[in-house]
Amino acid sequence: MLYAHNARTGVSRFGQSFPLIIVLVLMVGLFAQVSCSGSSSSKSSGKDSKETSSSQGDAPNFKLESLDGETVELSKLKGKIVVIDFWATWCPPCRITLPLVNKVYEKTRGKDVEVFGISTDRSEASKVKAFIKKNNISMPILHDKTGVIANNYGVRGIPTMVIIDKKGNIHQKHVGGDPSLDKKVLKEIEDLLGD
Numbered sequence: 470m471l472y473a474h475n476a477r478t479g480v481s482r483f484g485q486s487f488p489l490i491i492v493l494v495l496m497v498g499l500f501a502q503v504s505c506s507g508s509s510s511s512k513s514s515g516k517d518s519k520e521t522s523s524s525q526g527d528a529p530n531f532k533l534e535s536l537d538g539e540t541v542e543l544s545k546l547k548g549k550i551v552v553i554d555f556w557a558t559w560c561p562p563c564r565i566t567l568p569l570v571n572k573v574y575e576k577t578r579g580k581d582v583e584v585f586g587i588s589t590d591r592s593e594a595s596k597v598k599a600f601i602k603k604n605n606i607s608m609p610i611l612h613d614k615t616g617v618i619a620n621n622y623g624v625r626g627i628p629t630m631v632i633i634d635k636k637g638n639i640h641q642k643h644v645g646g647d648p649s650l651d652k653k654v655l656k657e658i659e660d661l662l663g664d
Contacts, residue, residue: 528633529621533587533611536598541585541611544637550661551633552577552584552654555613555624558600559590562646566628567606569651573658574608581635582658586610589619589627630654634661 528551532542543551554570556563567586574584586608588597594612601610613619622631625644632641632654641657643650 528631528637528639529618531618531621533613533618535585536594536601536610536612539609541609543633546583547637548581548635550582550635550658552582552658553622553631553633554584554586555589555619555622555627555629555631556586557589557627558592558597560627563628564604565646565648566630566650567604569648570630570654571606571608572651573654576655577658580658580662582662584608587613587618589613589616589624591616632657632661634664 528543530542530544532540534540552570552573554566556567570584570586577584586606588610590597590612591614594614597610597612619627619629622629628644628646630643630650631639632643634640640661643653647653
C-alpha cells in the first residue's frame with residue numbers, strides 16, 4: 470500500500486515538472502541550432518537561425534592571411550561581389566553552413582565573385598587546416614585569430630555570412646545555421662551580378 474502511494478506521488482511530481490522539462494529541452498535545442506557564441510566570437514546572438522538583415526554602408530576593410538599564406542585585402546576586391554562567412558571549428562551550426570558556403574564558392578568560380586571563410590578560432594592555424602582538409606573545403610580560408618575583424622563586422626554569433634556588393638557596401642547578413650543558405654545566397658549573388 471505504501472509502495473503504491475509513493476509511486477502515485479512520484480508520478481504526480483513528474484507530471485508537475487514535465488512542462489518545465491519540455492521548455493528547457495526546447496530552449497537548449499533552439500540555442501544549439503541558432504548560432505554559436507563564445508570565446509571565438511564577439512558576443513551572444515539570440516537571433517533566429519534564418520534571420521537576414523540588410524545593412525547599408527561601407528564594409529570595414531580587412532587584411533588577413535589565408536591558410537595558404539596569401540594575403541587578402543578587401544579594398545582590393547572592389548568591383549567584385551564578396552561573400553565572407555565567419556565560423557569556427559567548435560561550432561555545430563557552422564558545420565551545417567560551411568559546406569553550403571563551399572557550394573556557393575564552387576558555383577560562382579569564374580564570375581565576379583570572391584568567397585572566403587573567416588575562421589574565428591583562437592587556436593593555431595594548423596588545427597583549422599586539419600579541419601578544412603577533413604571536411605573537403607576548397608574555398609580560401611582566412612584566419613581572424615584575434616577576433617578583430619569579426620568585431621568590426623558586428624558578429625555576435627556564428628555562423629554569420631556577410632554579402633558585400635561591387636561598390637564595397639554590406640548588402641546582406643545571414644546569421645545562424647540555415648540548411649537552405651546556399652540557395653538564398655546564390656539568388657542574392659545573381660541579383661547583384663545583374664545590377
